Amino acid sequence: MKFKAFLTDNGVNLLEKRFLPALDKMGRICHLYLTRDHAIFLHNLLNGDGIQSIAQFRKEALFDDYRISSQNDDRIAFSIDLSLLHRALRSIINIYTEFSGSHTGGGAGPTSSRLQIKLVKKLPPHSQQPMPFLTFETKGYRSAVIQDVPISKPLSRSDVLELQAALDMAQDLPRTLVQVPDMNQLQNFVDRMKHVGDLINVSISKYGDLHLQISTTLITLGAEFRKLLVIGEQAEVPVGDRDLSAQSRTQRAIQRGDAITVQVSVKHFAKSLQCHLAKPDCAFYGIAPEGACLTVIFQFFIPGLASMQTIVVLEVHFEFLICTF
Amino acid sequence: MSSSAIEPEAPDLVCQLDNVQGMVDALSSVRWKRHQDAVIELSEHGIVLIVEETSCLQAKVYLQRELFIRYEYSAQGRPRFGVSLGLFVDCLNTFSVPGRSNTIEIQYPGPDMQLLLKSVDSLDACIYSEIRTRIPDMISWDYNFEPAGSTPLSFTVKSAALKEAIDDLEWPGSSIQIILQPVPPSVTFRGEGHGDLQIDFMYYVNTDLLIAFHCDQEVSYRYKYKFLRATTSNIPSSVIKDNRGSKLTIGRGGMLKVQHLVSVARPSVSHPHIDSAGYQQPSRIAYIEFFVKPEEDVDTVNDS
Known part of the structure; x- marks a missing residue:
């Protein structure tokens, strides 16, 4: 199970300024569901209690160089705390903008330092058990910053199927x-x-x-x-x-x-x-x-x-x- | 299907108002607790809303017909009905969209004796409401306010200063003494309870605070703090912003009358310069009156 991508400037902007604050209001915890083409934030789709919300991004809207693989048809889903995600993103943006600010005119071409996002398993301090994290990594002008946002264990195959089924059902548009x-x-x-x-x-x-x-x-x-x-x-x-x-x-x-x-x-x-x-x-x-x-x-x-x-x-x-x- | 064909006769009142927020402000100023029953009285002169509490405090809001852009009154006598004040204000508030003039139509009675409200400024978006009315309770006691003597005992103070003074008196609480004395001309609020606090308004010292003062004999009465507080607790911010004054008069038996003026003028947002001539037409004011009974144990020597 691997996921690795670079967040685009536009993607950072969309998430940090617009979506994360709005989604956070729906509920702090949500599922993040990644497929080959989409990144989807889902609220309450599995327990069906309260408001269900689905925010479906085409991968190009947020990422470039998007790589995902899993034994479950390249689908990965886990739950994540949106306010932590928002905080991590905000803090890392400072470093990120410091770097891109010094390279204005560099264009959109791949630079040596971009904002990378990936799934990792790490041993948290005072723990024997490796835990899954969504990690942001950027190298600034003088510094490099890594932010680890704790996430749940990836959903099991059957849970992902259930999530996908709920998602498919929700795609039925009103007449x-x-x-x-x-x-x-x-x-x-x-x-x-x-x-x-x-x-x-x-x-x-x-x-x-x-x-x-x-x-x-x-x-x-x-x-x-x-x-x-x-x-x-x-x-x-x-x-x-x-x-x-x-x-x-x-x-x-x-x-x-x-x-x-x-x-x-x-x-x-x-x-x-x-x-x-x-x-x-x-x-x-x-x-x-x-x-x-x-x-x-x-x-x-x-x-x-x-x-x-x-x-x-x-x-x-x-x-x-x-x-x- | 047209309902007007079935309607036996014209409703008692159909009126239109172009400043909903002004009406919300005026009615909110007599809202001192969550659940309050109000009595509304209609007449050819306008609408009066009355609320009272435990025979000690009564408040009236006068919305004169001049406040309305249309006022069609066709009732015999003066129809009265009861509504929940909180519900009425909350409901009116939904009609008020900030930064925009909102015109509403008020009608009484509807087919089931309701009070009907609807917005009339847009064809494609309409807000409407039906509020159930009650048969009004009897007004429990007569608040006939009579002057205490030949000259009125009254003073006018900046509403903001009055509110601030009464808010400050919360700490001693319980019962507040109001003293008017001719020499030196001054008004004193004194609270004794958990501690003592005295607030003096000296007429000649603070002419910008105490704007007018009439008193030919010293008088002193005590009022329950919670009732005094009700008279200023919900003064709308427009009153403070307009730097208005409130008039307090002490009548026979120590009955205290507190009057505020609340602007219901149409906000002149678009042309503040050109509009300056029509700025705050005097007729576009809602009058708010509170009557507060003094505490029983007061020495009635003043009145003899």
Whole structure:
């Protein structure tokens, strides 16, 4: 079982500034799953408790000279503490930038010192048992730094299979996805909504409506965002429905089979919005087929490319409580 | 399907407000604990919200009709209903998006006697709410505030200074004595409990703190600290920022009236220079009043 790669400048930037802070908010411990083509951060995929989040990076998004081998079809997975990973990366970046700063104009060509990341087994101090680590190594101008981030034992073959199966299942995209244009506004709203109730109904229609509602015995509070961009199955709003209240429009859309409603915890919903920290290029909400879960998909494009090629997909799934078709 | 066709008659009130944050500020200023029941009274002059506590403290927020950009009142008499203040404020707060003007429409009653709120500034995004109302409780005692004598006993102090003084008195706690004396013209807050603390506002020394002062006889009353604190505990930051004053008046029997002014003016974000003429129109102020009963064991000599 071997893994060795060099983190690109862009990869360092993506992880340090955008993804690790956002993923850390989802939960401190996650699985890091490495395959021949992808590096994937996964939250709660095996125990299925709480929010599931999947951040899938194409290897080119983070690494160059990426080498992986294992007897399990070149797949390696382990769990890792994101805050430790973040700390290690931050500290090593100082040395790294010191070096690259003195070689400006050197271009992107391979230099003698780059930020290497690899899996190692080491004997930690005061221990007889070698332990697995994810190691960062860079040589600065005057110094070399090695950071060892402790990780779990690699997952067994059956656990990796299970992880892959859960991942495959999560790849089933909802039939209708709506794009939320202003995540700030949504986050602001949900943060304030938290005070009013614990459960939130989320409805998504083929007309491009996203309807959020909290309802308790004392109060109903909702927000409806209309005319959002729809990906997948879409439909025209029936003429008679245009001037109805948000609630009746959603109700009729559900009856017609044009919308699905799920109920999730407000806390989870607010947490998912933290992914916004990773500054995605766009965000989509959808409800998985059969109402299996509410899915949020954040897309990130390669910067500077005219054709918008996705480099990272971050998916968040919620377990739902009640689902209405 | 149009619901207006079924509706038997126009609702008692439909009004629109373009500064939700101002209303949140005004209502928050009478929110001194988590669960508070409020009574809302509607009239052709505006909306009054009343909260009280254990017959010793009452607060009123006056939202005059001039604060609203639209105010259509069509009720007979003065409809009253009860709501949970905390829920109402939290709910209103979701309508307020910072850095943007937010217009909401308030309607009472809805089909099931609810208080209905909805945002009306965007066609493609709408926030709405229905708050269940109650039949209001009786107001437990009469807060008829009468002047103590021929000249009013009152002083006006910078709201920030008043809040600071009352916050400082937390340490001695329990009961706070307020003394007004004509010579030298001054106001004293004195707390005795775990220790003694006395805070003096001298009229001629601190004219920028104590802005106005009227007193022709020495008076002294004691008030429960927690009630005094309720009058300033949630003064909105806009009041402090606008450098406003609060007026305190002592009426017959030592009843203390505390008045604050909270701006509900539309924030002039876009053109601060051009807008300076319309800056803080006086009509765009919400009036907040607290009535605090003095402690029973006070010597009533003052009043005879």
